[in-house]
Amino acid sequence: MLEESITVLAGVGEKRAQALADLGIETIEDLLSYYPFRYDDIKERNLIEINDQEKVTIKGVVVSPPVINRFGYKKSRLQFRMMQDHDVFSVSFFNQPYLKDKIIVSEDIAVYGKWDAKRRSLTGMKILGANQEGEFAPIYHVSKAIRQQTLVDLIKKAFTRFGEQLEENLPLSLMEKYRLMARKEAMYAMHFPKDLDEYHQAKRRVVFEEFFLFQMKIQGLKKEEKSEKHGVIINYDVERVKSFTRGLPFTLTNAQKRVTNEICRDFLRSKHMQRLLQGDVGSGKTVVAAIALYAVVTAGFQGALMVPTEILAQQHLASLDQLFDPLEIHTALLTSSTKPKEREQIIEQLQNGEIDVLVGTHALIQEGVDFSNLGLVITDEQHRFGVSQRQILREKGFQPDVLFMTATPIPRTLAITAYGEMDVSIIDEMPAGRLPVETRWIKHGQLSDALKNAQFELQKGRQMYVICPLIEESESLDVQNAVELYEKLKEFFEPGYAVGLLHGKMKNEEKEAVMQAFKENQLQVLVSTTVIEVGVDVPNATTMLIIDADRFGLAQLHQLRGRVGRGQEASTCILVANPQNELGKERMKIMTETNNGFVVSQKDLELRGPGEVFGSKQSGLPEFVAADIVADANILEVAKEEAQQLWQKENWQLLPEYAGLLSYLKENGQENQFFD
Numbered sequence: 271m272l273e274e275s276i277t278v279l280a281g282v283g284e285k286r287a288q289a290l291a292d293l294g295i296e297t298i299e300d301l302l303s304y305y306p307f308r309y310d311d312i313k314e315r316n317l318i319e320i321n322d323q324e325k326v327t328i329k330g331v332v333v334s335p336p337v338i339n340r341f342g343y344k345k346s347r348l349q350f351r352m353m354q355d356h357d358v359f360s361v362s363f364f365n366q367p368y369l370k371d372k373i374i375v376s377e378d379i380a381v382y383g384k385w386d387a388k389r390r391s392l393t394g395m396k397i398l399g400a401n402q403e404g405e406f407a408p409i410y411h412v413s414k415a416i417r418q419q420t421l422v423d424l425i426k427k428a429f430t431r432f433g434e435q436l437e438e439n440l441p442l443s444l445m446e447k448y449r450l451m452a453r454k455e456a457m458y459a460m461h462f463p464k465d466l467d468e469y470h471q472a473k474r475r476v477v478f479e480e481f482f483l484f485q486m487k488i489q490g491l492k493k494e495e496k497s498e499k500h501g502v503i504i505n506y507d508v509e510r511v512k513s514f515t516r517g518l519p520f521t522l523t524n525a526q527k528r529v530t531n532e533i534c535r536d537f538l539r540s541k542h543m544q545r546l547l548q549g550d551v552g553s554g555k556t557v558v559a560a561i562a563l564y565a566v567v568t569a570g571f572q573g574a575l576m577v578p579t580e581i582l583a584q585q586h587l588a589s590l591d592q593l594f595d596p597l598e599i600h601t602a603l604l605t606s607s608t609k610p611k612e613r614e615q616i617i618e619q620l621q622n623g624e625i626d627v628l629v630g631t632h633a634l635i636q637e638g639v640d641f642s643n644l645g646l647v648i649t650d651e652q653h654r655f656g657v658s659q660r661q662i663l664r665e666k667g668f669q670p671d672v673l674f675m676t677a678t679p680i681p682r683t684l685a686i687t688a689y690g691e692m693d694v695s696i697i698d699e700m701p702a703g704r705l706p707v708e709t710r711w712i713k714h715g716q717l718s719d720a721l722k723n724a725q726f727e728l729q730k731g732r733q734m735y736v737i738c739p740l741i742e743e744s745e746s747l748d749v750q751n752a753v754e755l756y757e758k759l760k761e762f763f764e765p766g767y768a769v770g771l772l773h774g775k776m777k778n779e780e781k782e783a784v785m786q787a788f789k790e791n792q793l794q795v796l797v798s799t800t801v802i803e804v805g806v807d808v809p810n811a812t813t814m815l816i817i818d819a820d821r822f823g824l825a826q827l828h829q830l831r832g833r834v835g836r837g838q839e840a841s842t843c844i845l846v847a848n849p850q851n852e853l854g855k856e857r858m859k860i861m862t863e864t865n866n867g868f869v870v871s872q873k874d875l876e877l878r879g880p881g882e883v884f885g886s887k888q889s890g891l892p893e894f895v896a897a898d899i900v901a902d903a904n905i906l907e908v909a910k911e912e913a914q915q916l917w918q919k920e921n922w923q924l925l926p927e928y929a930g931l932l933s934y935l936k937e938n939g940q941e942n943q944f945f946d
């Protein structure tokens with residue numbers, strides 16, 4: 271069975287299974303659909319046409335026995351000579367002495383490696399069987415514990431044993447209409463394509479399948495939601511909402527008023543709200559969320575606000591508590607670190623309706639958390655609240671209105687295509703009195719001058735963030751970096767000003783305590799990794815210093831910069847970077863030239879490509895394995911239309927042509943009401 275654990279494969283014990291699980295591979299099906307992220311071209315090449323330093327596969331005959339030289343304990347070089355046509359050249363393999371047995375004089379061999387034209391030698395990376403099939407070698411994301419070859423072997427084994435069970439899940443009519451490859455062949459070819467054309471065909475099929483299945487779920491859910499007779503109308507108390515808004519510490523911007531009206535209008539309709547609220551960093555989305563939650567409560571419903579991190583959950587709760595009258599609105603916080611006893615109490619109070627607004631991380635919609643009357647779910651960016659989450663709530667009997675908030679401008683058509691129908695509200699105006707953040711780019715050598723300047727700001731009673739980069743390869747290096755910087759800055763600023771440290775490895779309570787101290791101005795300088803990226807709001811912080819700024823993407827830099835300039839004071843963002851390439855320089859230049867998030871995102875798209883920007887978790891769009899919602903937008907559009915049409919067919923579920931599709935959808939977690 272495809273859902274079986276990978277431990278059924280020979281060679282996968284407990285340890286290896288764990289290493290595979292770390293890569294997200296737990297079942298046979300996971301393994302079969304763990305596609306390579308690129309392929310090495312291993313088409314055999316002729317010596318004459320190869321350029322210096324090119325990675326190639328050369329086929330020839332072995333003309334000298336292999337010789338091994340050892341250096342030190344583990345290092346070695348294995349050398350032999352090969353001949354192609356009448357050309358003889360040398361081949362070296364480093365630190366792979368065990369390959370010796372594969373090199374037999376007078377036999378044919380194919381070696382993949384890097385060609386050094388001057389020396390006429392090949393530095394070997396791999397020996398390929400002389401009858402290697404295909405022109406491409408798949409390259410996977412692997413880990414220390416799982417090597418490329420191990421994965422390839424496992425995937426091949428899994429195909430041999432389970433490949434026959436990969437049943438077709440697309441209806442024949444669609445396969446014919448779009449000339450799609452069969453599922454089994456396509457999945458195999460995604461790993462081991464014979465040639466480029468086969469790869470393209472396989473990819474097209476796999477992408478179509480992903481989009482089509484996704485759209486089937488979305489359209490199915492929509493149809494179901496529409497057919498519910500008792501769509502909820504959230505009849506909020508206009509006067510109370512008005513007076514709440516009047517009581518805010520500031521007047522709403524026109525843009526905030528407009529989007530609030532749009533949301534409130536949705537409440538009064540029985541149709542479910544599915545709205546995307548876009549607004550640049552600091553444009554005041556949180557307040558709009560607060561008004562929406564307040565309105566829902568006045569109508570006797572409960573509201574939930576989901577955010578990606580604990581710190582943010584804490585912070586949002588604190589700001590809501592400040593805005594709401596505690597006698598009137600009862601809020602609570604639920605995250606994965608809420609103590610069991612407290613959690614129990616919260617759950618009870620949710621069920622009996624004592625809690626009006628629940629703020630939390632995704633723990634909020636987990637098993638065992640039941641509301642008494644949930645009317646609205648607001649989710650922050652970076653948070654997926656997709657089909658399956660809606661499904662979970664539906665099963666609990668709720669179909670709340672949903673508001674997604676994001677600072678990343680997702681092109682409208684894209685959002686609609688990806689989510690089904692979605693309305694979009696845009697806050698295109700900053701609160702009055704905001705001064706644009708001045709952004710400067712300096713080199714590392716100028717850092718101490720920048721710190722001295724920053725000190726003037728601190729003297730005025732302001733605060734400062736210092737961001738050190740995330741080192742993706744290693745979380746511990748990351749922490750080490752942050753700690754070193756923290757020590758240095760402590761030396762520089764203390765005793766006059768207190769310096770705090772925040773990084774991903776700290777316990778949640780520690781993080782909260784540091785954040786709280788910074789909010790209360792007990793700390794004036796906060797050294798942090800990117801954990802503060804989204805949503806942190808300390809208006810008194812006016813300086814943001816980003817170390818090695820060229821290592822961040824533009825959208826991320828803009829998010830970080832958005833942490834300052836949130837009050838009435840002039841703020842500065844200093845990018846410290848010695849970029850190694852043009853792209854890095856270009857990024858620094860753009861940041862110093864514009865403060866507009868929409869422009870930054872547009873440039874980010876141009877420089878990094880859509881896959882990087884929208885394929886990433888940041889946009890809050892659904893994630894796909896092989897498909898890319900921007901690059902494959904045409905296929906997405908077609909898949910959406912096809913899914914829509916199919917759902918319009920009366921009882922398509924009963925027709926034999928769709929048996930494969932239906933059983934696939936059922937087996938993949940969609941065995942809920944709307945397919946029965």
Ligand SMILES: Nc1ncnc2c1ncn2[C@@H]1O[C@H](COP(=O)(O)OP(=O)(O)OP(=O)(O)O)[C@@H](O)[C@H]1O
Pocket residue numbers: 520521522523526549550551552553554555556557677701702804805806807809832836
């Ligand atoms: N109309 C307004 N007038 C003055 N200040 C405002 C207004 N709206 C919001 N603010 C303040 O501006 C700051 C930023 O608002 P908020 O945190 O809601 O922004 P956001 O859009 O959620 O930003 P981010 O995407 O960075 O989280 C807050 O300190 C908030 O109190």
